[in-house]
Amino acid sequence: MKLGQATIKDIARELNVSSSTVSRALKDYPGISFETKKKVKDLAEKLNYRPNAIALSLRKSKSFTIGVIIPEVVHFFFSTVISGIEEVAFKNGYNVILCQTNEKLEREINCVETMLSNQIDGLLVSYSKETTDFSHFINLIDMEIPVVFFDRIPNIKNAVNVTVNDFSGGYQATKHLIDQGYRRIAHLAGPSNLAISKKRKEGYLAALSDSGISIDENLIVECPSANEKESFEICLRLFKDPINRPDAIFAHHDIVAAGAMMAIKSLGLRIPEDIGVVGFSNWQFASMIDPPLTSVLQPGIQIGEKATKILLEMIQNKDINHQEISNVVLDTELLIRKSSVKNY
């Protein structure tokens, strides 16, 4: 795929008309004046515009198939998103092609190529933890292939993003712990290259700050791989020092919270009497563990549904105003359970 050649958007900008007008003019569609067609075609020739074969074939033959690229299928949150995607796609007569990256950039690039060669009508993406260069997605957007990012959203131009309010989720979780009387609240943070991790941490910091509690950097630890073993080990270290010991944990992920709970119990400390714990995402097991885990509900099914509805609008109506839908933020909700409430 060659980047840097003139796109329909360049021509549209230069002539101050819509991309759709340029596209239809180049294809000699009816409803466009002769003058406009001539202006568009002349400029296209001048700018050496060549329609991309894959993009063209996409436009010609609708495949009624949308692609989904996610890090992992065996992941409660992503499985709920897939379920929401599949429901909306099915109701609208679209198929869902699924590709998992296993958190690898190389595999992700491969997935994008697979999707292209399958002439998908549009793509839903949550990118891998390794991804910091988004050119494989930018190419798609430049080719005018509808793309909607969800949960893990990139900071790129013209991206359409659906996510939850991770800042407010982190704020709610931390404020709740403060209201319960906890003061030395540790944060087990997510990988720093993900916006969701940053925002959850910002919410945590803001809640502390709003309550006049000073930030202790020793209490902020990254748990990037988000498995319970990693967080178990990290928490054993964190709780080793009885003087500076945290009295609560806000984990960026329920699995991380579960690992913390195992560490706390293994040290003979009680939850919530000695240490309060709050997780994030409300995994299925959160209500089944002992004590039940307070968690920030991240509505996966709704994220999948919303992202798919937007994608289908983009597919069916090319003239849609992307600015209006470029950042959809769904609300989180704190589900309070025994792990964080001393007098439950």
Add this chain to the structure above:
Amino acid sequence: MKLGQATIKDIARELNVSSSTVSRALKDYPGISFETKKKVKDLAEKLNYRPNAIALSLRKSKSFTIGVIIPEVVHFFFSTVISGIEEVAFKNGYNVILCQTNEKLEREINCVETMLSNQIDGLLVSYSKETTDFSHFINLIDMEIPVVFFDRIPNIKNAVNVTVNDFSGGYQATKHLIDQGYRRIAHLAGPSNLAISKKRKEGYLAALSDSGISIDENLIVECPSANEKESFEICLRLFKDPINRPDAIFAHHDIVAAGAMMAIKSLGLRIPEDIGVVGFSNWQFASMIDPPLTSVLQPGIQIGEKATKILLEMIQNKDINHQEISNVVLDTELLIRKSSVKNY
């Protein structure tokens, strides 16, 4: 789709040649003698054989796409199977189209139609709890579309099935509880129309019988919807009678086991001291709940990988001996944790 018309298999049987020979003769492929071609074509005409348009297009244009029909995506076991499927498909250059039935027969039939209209090269299926008539799948097999069933396998002719040894899983679980000194072992069973439920229950009954423990029908209760609320309510009833109270639970599903554990705790009974608990499938949370849950490991990723490898062989090599691969049974493994061991 019209059933009952002559198929390639009918012609092959009559002439005592392979289906592949008939197929190639009808298409005038090279490498088939003139005599054979004539015999095949004459018989095809006599039997009023008409190639099925969809089946033909499937044969002509390989789509390098396989379909997956499952009851639910938000289900730990199925998500592990999908992950295994996706891995093998991806490595072999095949795409995966996903369709969930939400346990509804009508939706399942709809999914099959979607798959057909998408010219999938083959299909992987775990059918819904509502499905007792399998004609929508039998049609596919008659059309010579490769189909592999996994986990929930039907009792139909020529089906290729991949499953785990549910009998031995049920036997291992129950025998382990007996070895730990438990005697009044209740079984929270799955829906009776699923072979997996029957086999797990048969394993339970055989283990009791082999140990000379008489069967008490009051201790066998169906928990068909497999959610923790249902099993919580059922267990409260089961434990109401202090005389006939069970001293252990073998649940057909970890979520059911988790509901049972919540009920046992809510009654002030201790696990494993008063009541031992064993689940099935080894969901991710099994090792994280308190006490950690003994469970029968059902290797979802391997099931997905094995089923997909077989499907791809069937797609790539039509002459494969289906009898040899018709029933692949993978081993289960009992993962012993504290919930069933008094002196852990």
